[in-house]
Amino acid sequence: MKKILFLDRDGTLIVEPPGDWQIDRFEKLEFLPKVIQNLADILQKTDYELVMITNQDGLGTESYPEDSFWGPHHLMMKILQTEGIKFKEVLIDITYQKDEADTRKPFTGLLRHYMDGSVDMANSYVVGDRLTDMQLAINLGCQGIMIGKSEDATDDGMCELDKMPAAIALDANNWDEIRDFLLTQS
Numbered sequence: 001m002k003k004i005l006f007l008d009r010d011g012t013l014i015v016e017p018p019g020d021w022q023i024d025r026f027e028k029l030e031f032l033p034k035v036i037q038n039l040a041d042i043l044q045k046t047d048y049e050l051v052m053i054t055n056q057d058g059l060g061t062e063s064y065p066e067d068s069f070w071g072p073h074h075l076m077m078k079i080l081q082t083e084g085i086k087f088k089e090v091l092i093d094i095t096y097q098k099d100e101a102d103t104r105k106p107f108t109g110l111l112r113h114y115m116d117g118s119v120d121m122a123n124s125y126v127v128g129d130r131l132t133d134m135q136l137a138i139n140l141g142c143q144g145i146m147i148g149k150s151e152d153a154t155d156d157g158m159c160e161l162d163k164m165p166a167a168i169a170l171d172a173n174n175w176d177e178i179r180d181f182l183l184t185q186s
């Protein structure tokens with residue numbers, strides 16, 4: 001059965017700019033240290049497939065026009081691709097938390113087609129920098145890899161905090177640690 005790494009985008013693959021949290025200009029596009037070489041290594045040495053799942057609050061509205069989003073996003077994808085890092089799917093939710101949409105992480109509305117028994121969820125991971133990413137792991141029945149310190153993370157009031165210790169398989173400081181961990185799991 002296939003195993004998947006469900007990867008968050010902002011704060012996980014690329015730096016999330018404090019302030020407006022939007023990567024809406026090329027100057028704001030910056031990868032996390034060593035993410036590219038480590039992801040390439042993971043793909044070469046394991047059989048995980050990659051799915052990107054990201055919340056982009058209000059994308060397409062006046063405060064976050066699509067035109068400003070796609071340029072940096074496509075450049076990011078192209079850079080990853082030149083190193084052999086390809087995604088099976090890129091899923092973007094554009095709602096706000098107040099909308100309470102089931103497509104917005106930590107909910108699984110955009111990922112239903114992976115929840116039909118065709119994916120080895122017990123050995124799949126969500127990699128993210130927020131507790132809502134870890135809650136997504138709980139909701140999918142897979143495990144979480146947190147980048148950054150989970151004790152410092154905010155939970156947006158949408159997380160089952162008592163379940164976090166069991167759900168977070170690795171509290172990683174950087175992508176070297178994520179790579180090392182995943183190579184021992186497969």
Ligand SMILES: [Mg+2]
Pocket residue numbers: 008009010011012016128129130
């Ligand atoms: Mg994030």
